[in-house]
Each structure stands twice: as structure tokens, then as C-alpha cells.
Amino acid sequence: MTLDYKPNIVLANDREYKVVGTRPVRHDGADKVTGLARYSADLNLPGMLYGKVLRSPHAHARINSIDTARAAALPGVRAIVTGADIVEPTGRASDLAEGAMINFKFLSNNIMAQDKALYKGHAIAAVAAVNAHVAEEALALIDVDYAVLPPVMHASDAMADGATLVHERLAALNTPATRAGGVLDDDDAAAGTNIANHFEFNMGSLDDGFAAAEIIVERSVQTSAVHQGYIEPHSGTAMWHDDGSLTIWSSSQGHFTVRDHTARLVGVPVSSVKAIPMEIGGGFGAKLAVYMEPLAALLARKCHAPVKVSMNRTEVFEATGPTSGTEIYCKIGATSDGKITAADVQMIFEAGAFPGSPVPGAANCVLAAYDIANTHIEGYDIVVNRPKTAAYRAPGSPAAAYCVEVALDELAEKLGIDPIDLRLMNSAKEGTRRPTGPLTPKVGYVETLEASKAHPHYTAPKDGKYRGRGFAAGFWGNNTGPSAAVAVVAPDGKVSLTEGSPDIGGTRASIAQQFAEVLGIPVEDVNPQIGDTDSIGFTSNTGGSSVTFKTGFAAYTAAQDVKQQMMSRAARIWEVTEDDVVFEDGVFTHRADDQLRLTFQQLAARQVPTGGPIVGRGGVNPGGAGPAIACHIVDVEVDVDTGKVEIIRYTAIQDAGKAIHPSYVEGQIQGGVVQGIGWALNEEYYINDQGHMVNSSFLDYRMPVSLDLPMIDTVIVEVDNPNHPYGVRGVGEVPIVPPMAAIANAIYDAIGVRLTVLPMNPGNVLEALWAKDGS
Amino acid sequence: MADVWIPPQMQRIVGTPERVQADGATVRQVINALETLHPGLKDLLYDAETDDVTPGLAVIVDGEVSQLGLIERVGPDSEMHFLPAIGGGA
DSSP states (O other), rough: OOOOOOSSEOOOOSSSOSSTOOOOOTTHHHHHTTTTTBBBBOOOOOOOEEEEEEEOOSSEEEEEEEEEEHHSSSSSEEEEEGGGOOOOSSSSSETTTTTTTTEEEHHHHHHHHEEEEOOOTTTTEEEEESSHHHHHHHHTEEEEEEEEEEOOHHHHHHTTTOOSSEEEETTOSSSGGGGTTOOOOOOOOOOSEEEEEEEEEESSSSSHHHHHEEEEEEEEEEEEOOOOOHHHHEEEEEOOTTTTEEEEEOOOSSOOOOHHHHHHHTTTOOEEEEEEEOOOOOOTTGGGSSSHHHHHHHHHHTTSSOEEEEHHHHHHHHHHHHHHOOEEEEEEOOOOSSOOOEEEEEEEEEEEEEOOSHHHHHHHHHHBBBOOOOEEEEEEEOOOSSOOOOOOOOTTHHHHHHHHHHHHHHHHHHHHHOOHHHHHHHHHHOBBBBSSSSSSOOOOOHHHHHHHHHHHHHHSSSSSSSSSEEEEEEEEEEOOOOOEEEEEEESSSEEEEEEESSSSSSSHHHHHHHHHHHTTOGGGGGGEEEOOTTTSSSOOOOOTOOHHHHHHHHHHHHHHHHHHHHHHHHHHHTOOOOGGGGEEEEEESSSOOOOOOOHHHHHTTTTTTTSSSSSEEEEEEEOOOOEEEEEEEEEEOOTTTOOOOEEEEEEEEEEESSSSSSSHHHHHHHHHHHHHHHHHHTTOOBBBBTBSSSSSSSTTTTOOOOOOOOEEEEEOOOOOOOTTTOOOOEEEEEEESSSHHHHHHHHHHHHSSSOOOOOOOHHHHHHHHHHHHHH | EEEOOOHHIIIIIIIISEEEEOOBHHHHHHHHHHHHSSHHHHHHEEEETTTTOOTTTEEEEEEOOSSGGOOBBBTTOOEEEEEEOOOOOO
């Protein structure tokens, strides 16, 4: 059956709500479109100084000495910091609240180099001056004596015997427990390595699985490092107070992380640091890390004045974290009727200059959507002389899916089975054991695949020569973590809702909706705001597609607390017990006497004389985030003379659990797709033979703009997550997983060539065409 | 007894089978029981300095990533996994 779809629709579950599932105007919308919203670099304080960072011109060099005397003598210069000023903790690992691991020694060394510059753009020193021009001038007066070393830029080179070592004392760590690497003890005679981690997962028997296969497909792919490309560069402002406390203003994906990491690197207790979140102009994972804030704090402490340090676009490209370049191989076997019997995946991820690529995420996701009895997954985390990678939307999963989903397309072709049918035949379901071990929770893999197959796009005619259609699926596990929300009821019945999660995707609205739903009040009566680290309980990062799940849960809990307190007040006013009070649709009534009736607003007006202000609180650490699945259908047209690939039509189908605010779910899907299209067709870190990025501007680093793209149609499938009051599962990351494979499969359908290297830019497409033609 | 799945690398380092049956009502108790059965495992699973599960390691109990770490309840028929934790990005 073909369904009569219209663009951007919701295939809703059968749960009906009054506020949840609607599309109100976002609370912060007016400020953002009128320019009133304040981002990091908008902050200006009396007496504020401006910081600039001196960065390494070499991809790999030993720092023999740094002489700051000439710079310090420049009029207007107030402070200079180098690696000698930053706390360099031990190399032991610590947990981020979200579950990701951090090694503070490496974090410190990344923010400011110590004995070696490990990539071009690595911070060497920072200056604070009366204005940015004087600070820039001072940078040129800092004398650094470098001993230039040969860089190692690619994982294959870094893994070779006798390779140049990025860190002479990096320990080879071979357990999942120590994936982010570490440094050998001084008395450990073991040799250093560039292989920071190597791990594997086994399930069943590969030999048996491939022996049972009648058709086997092997595929190798390569992907380039790409950047998240957020509009707002990193910026941080710091001011010390006379009592020794520190205030930081910055935009981030977690101001508690800003607080905790800065405190650690400047050597003060976390209670001495207040991090104030500014509006964020995009993060996509990269603003989980701190860069500017500790430098601003160190400079501000030296010159006893507030200091703002901001990056320019080149610094963002060269000194923050892109995602990894990868080399991935897979081998998949199936019976002639389409049952996959075995899958073997090997993944090599470049971590950048410090350990910690997203290869574990790739391992967790790469085969998770499928029910395969015999699997082997192997991952390598490799350090190279590039900027330290950071998270980027579903970290690790897009590159992994590019390999496996292309291989599944080949398998379907060889089997003569429809690509969606092949996936349906092998789809994981609730209770399926994943290749990494745990059982699959409830999720809508099958429902999403079925919705894809029923979509008219999938069977629409492909008009025109060199046009092709591709399909791919993607998986992301989603994350959760601790979160807090506090609600203050005003006398007029409005509610101020303070939450701990920075809003990077419309979550003020989606969280306020969950709050309003409980109390039966209009979402416009809720004023959501992000609290600083002194004003709200610890909240883990805005990452892992977690906020609508975890902070929505916190808001739901705070609303329940408000409701309970107000029922108590109503009981007090009516001189009855709380059990006699019923609350429905924003109205409190007496169970047996419908003349006793108070609206939420009427009761709010009487809160003070009936017991004082009503403050609801929610502090949660919920489990069960629930995984996400996305299926994409794309039509392309290939210009065989120029190699240019044009996206003609794109439809993204995704399980959202419950779309609290469908417009923002659609926005997340469309944003992820667009980033994936850029990753697929254009984007790459173009590195010369000195290890320098030569396209570090938006002019040369080609990201898609609206003129490059058709409307991205979306279909939201709702399969409840049973672990959330409204059935939410995260939606922000998984839409970036399928595009590369879907587009590669569409190109194959159009011109009969498998593109196995990203980006599939005109040059690579033409080379593949010429290779096919033997010319 | 809980059914504990040991990651392949730990199997090799400590010499355990893929799955180990271990007693315990909490993750902490299970780790202690594992150490008795297979000395060396606790060093890989437990961080004494923070009195917590080793940084970077996620504990999955009955299919859900634990948010409570060592104090997470474990049932007599629970299934446990230790996997590398992953951070997110959107």
C-alpha cells in the first residue's frame, strides 16, 4: 500500500495531549530574530581587556623556548600566559558526567602546548591587551624557538612500524576501560605508540557465519575529517572577584563542564567558579569541549581585569575539534534468501593530536540496527598531528554507516532483493542481542523501515538521465544524564522555569511544553530560561540527543511537585484533605462538591497567604534514553561532464518516540541531513604536505547552503520510549548518520559507480567514472 | 546470580570466559565477586581513587545504561555488560 504522504508529517502514536505534540512559537524566538539575544562575543564589561592566542605555524615541532619579553614591553599589553601558567594535571582519566571520558593532562596540553606543538594552530601563548589590535601585534613579538619535526598526518602512516610518534610516551591501551589513552609511567620501559586504543567485540562465530553464507560482499571506504561548521566561533570572558571567585561567560553545550574544567585547569575549587551560559550559535558536539575559557581566566588573573578571548574562523577550523578521518572495512555474508549470517567490521579512526576519537561510538552503532548472529567489530584510535577531534552529531556512527549501508546496498543488488526488504528481513527488534552484547530495547526500526517503503518517494518515477535513488538507514544509541529544573509560580499564574541544559535546538520550548502539559496551562504561560551554575542543580551536557529526554523529565518532575503543592493549598483553603482535591485541565476541584473550584491562576494568586511561595523542583538522573533510527531516501542527478552531484529530492523518516514539538524535530532532521549532504559531497580538511589545512575559511571549506538543496521532507514515526513520561527518544543526532551512504547508493543507481571515498566531490566522481570507463 | 558479559580485551588480560556468573545485589558487590573468581578484573572495572566504576566505562544492567554506577541494583537474574561509554554531539 502506498500512503498519501504530505511533506513533514507525523505518524503519531495513539497518545493524545493538549500541549505536547503542538507547535507553539519558541519562547526565545523574538529575541533571536531581532538581535536581542546575547551570544558569547556580545559580552562587554567595564575595563575589559582582549585576548589573542599565538598558535603554532608547524604541524609538529618541539618547543625549545618561548621568550615573551618583547611582547610584554609593548604598550597596552597587560598579561601573557604560556604553558607554564596552566595547571597540567596527571594523565589519569576522569568521567564526564555524560559518560564520556576525559584525560585532564591531554585537555590541558590541548588548550596550551607544553613541550611540543602537536598540530598547526596549537596554542603556544596568549596575550591580553587594551584592544584586539595591540594583542595581535604582541603575538608577533613573542619569540618561539621551534625544532620542526616531521608530522604524521594519516592513520595508516601513524600505525606503521617506525612511525614518527606524536607523543613519545603514549601508552598503548587495549581495554575498553581505558579508551582515551594515557601516558606511560616514568619507570615503564615500554615504547610509545600512536595507537591509543585497540578494541574488539565478538559475537557468535565468524567462521560459521561466513560458511553459511552464499553471497559475501566486502567493502572498504575512506572518509575525510570534517568540521561541525557552527556559525558562532568560540569565545569566553572571565572576571575574577576580590574574594578569589571567578565568573565565566561563554556559549557551550554544558556550562557545568565549563565550570568544572576551568576550575581544574586554573587550580581553584569548582565552588569558586560561576559559569554563565550565553546563547549558542551552533555546537553539534564541538562545544562540549572548552578552549577559550581557561585562557581567559588565566589572563584575567594575571592582569586583574576581565578578559575576553574569541576565535576567528581560521582558528575554529585549525584549533577546535573536527570529527575523524577514517578507514573502514566490512565484510557481510548472507544466504541466498537474504538472511545475513555474518558481519565483520574493522574501523580505524584518527583522533587528532590526543587520544579519544569516536571509534567506540562507531562500534556501538555500526551493526546495532540488525539482527546478526555472528559478528566481529574491531576499532583503532590513532593519534596524528591534526587538531584533537571533538564530538560531531552521532559521533562515529556516520562514517561506520557509510561503509555498512553501502555494502548492504551491494548485497541487496546481488541478492535481487529490495534494499528496504533486505533490512526488514534482518532488522533488530526488541530483545535482539546487539553485537556489543546488550539486548535491544523497544524501538521502531521495523516501523520506520515500513514507513519508508510506503512513502511515495520510494516508488516515484526517476525522470531524467543520470538520475538515481538511494536508500540507507542509520542508528544512534542516544544518551541521558543528570538534569535539574526549578519552577517558580508567579501570582498571576505564570511560571518561571529555570533549567540546566543550554538550548541548542529549541529545547526551551520542548521542555516548557512537557512542564505545561502536567499543569494544564498554556505553554506561553511558562517562561523557560537557562540557569547559571550557581542557580540550578548540576546538569550534564547538552549532547547525546539527551535534553528533551532528561531535562524534559526534570521539568515533568518539577511540574508534578508544583501540582502537589497546589493541591495541598487548595485543600487548606477548602479545609479538606488533599485526597478530596482533584486536578484536571488546569483546574482544582473538590471531589464531591463541584462548587469548590479554583483555576491554576486563581490558586497561584493565593499562594503566599496559604503557605508561602510555591517552588517546584526536579532533579533527575533517568536511565533508558532509548535508541534512535533514521531511514533516508534520496534522489540525485550526476553531471557526467563535470562530476557534480545535485540533490533532487530527499525524504528522511525517523522514530522520535514522541515528538514534543514536531517543528523542532523536523528542524533537527533537516539540519542533520544538510550537514550529512555537505559531508558526503563537499566537505573535507584539505591538508598539504606540511600538515597545514589550506581551506580554513567558509569560502574554501564548502558547506551546503539553501541554494544547493531541495526541501528536505520528513516523516516522524512515533514508537514510544517506555522510559519517559511522554515516550520521548532523542532526535538530534541520528539524522546525520544515513546521508553519506544514501547518496553514495543513489550515485551508484545513477551512473553505476560505487563511490568509496568522501567527499564525493566532482573530482572524485569524475575519477571514478574514468576508472569505470577505463580511460 | 547475575550473568556478567566480560569484554574481549578483559577476557584476554585476566583470562576469563566470555560470560561469568557472579553474586551481588549491587554493581559494587558483583565487581567484588568477580575479583574473587577472576583476580585482576576489579583493577579494570573499579577506580579506587574515585570509588566509582572505571572512567570511560559504562555499566549496562538489564539493557539500560546505569546512571548510578556502583550502587545500581542488580537482580538475581540480571544481565550485566561493561562497555566503553560514548559522548554525544547534537
